[in-house]
Amino acid sequence: MTTRWLDDQDLRVWVRMVAVLELLPAQLDSHLRRVADLTYFEYYVLAMLSEAPERSLRMSELAVRTNATLPRLSHVARRLEARGLLQRTTAHDDRRVTMARLTEVGWDKVLVTAPEHVEQVRSLVFDALTPEQVTQLGEITEALLGVLDPEGHMSVPYSRHALDDL
């Protein structure tokens, strides 16, 4: 098997990309833990619900949109429910289905947390880039998602409201 190595330029780009993949989520996660006592994933779950009609989604759909397995989501939902941030109810028409709905407390949590999170995103990402670079980043991420997520599962709530976009 002959290996196609990365050429020198690709290599330098990749080293930096790896660093970004490591550092950016870590810093967002750490910020959310500090200001909201939420993991990045927990915040993401709440944010997805907050964008959905009735602030409610069935577990399996929520799992798809957060790229989580159902077991993982189920555990997280149990903890969030214990904290009063969301509520689970069985669907009437199909009693296998569980609907997860944001409570008022959960909604307030998103309302308070989202601005701080957005500010963090802005200062870590958008403030560091020129408008051209933002455009380029949009095209690059689009191209990458063509490979990583051809079905587009993670881009469903594409930009409904401006509130809790991540």
Added chain:
Amino acid sequence: MTTRWLDDQDLRVWVRMVAVLELLPAQLDSHLRRVADLTYFEYYVLAMLSEAPERSLRMSELAVRTNATLPRLSHVARRLEARGLLQRTTAHDDRRVTMARLTEVGWDKVLVTAPEHVEQVRSLVFDALTPEQVTQLGEITEALLGVLDPEGHMSVPYSRHALDDL
């Protein structure tokens, strides 16, 4: 506190960026687990050592380069040592210091795994981008690291050898 929201374009870019941050590491991790029985982080540790002089680094330096805390690295090093992939020895001049060194088996592991990993990186990332986009991605990641890692800790082995670049 007045919130500066993201405008519509930034928002769409960010949604996709979030998806990439979630999916790309997950797919690289899952690939490495399958082909090498290594987590992404474990592979990264071995790769960093493989680039270092004597294939050896002190634990604290290795921690900086992998963006890990010392406790985390210590646990991982214990497991890798148990698998015979690296060896830890106390330094003579300062006996507080532990040197982690890649064993022959560990080196072979990197030699076998790196090409498969690089192929995965190529197919998930570089094959999806035009040469211009790769250049742009290089500039963008550089700008981001100016904020995320101003000290440049994670870019130390900048492109010494072409082997085990990630």
Added chain:
DNA sequence: GTGTATTAATTGATAGAACAACTAATACGA
């Protein structure tokens, strides 16, 4: 209709990550 297959979600067990507490060795100040 009854039995089987499929779907939706939860539960339980094991492995990994994060944080705090601890140990051991060196540096340093009076």
Added chain:
DNA sequence: TCGTATTAGTTGTTCTATCAATTAATACAC
């Protein structure tokens, strides 16, 4: 040179993630 502070790592505990097994409800074939 004695005591304290600092540095380098490890260990232990708790929380989260992952995978397998299980439960429960619906769909479907005969």
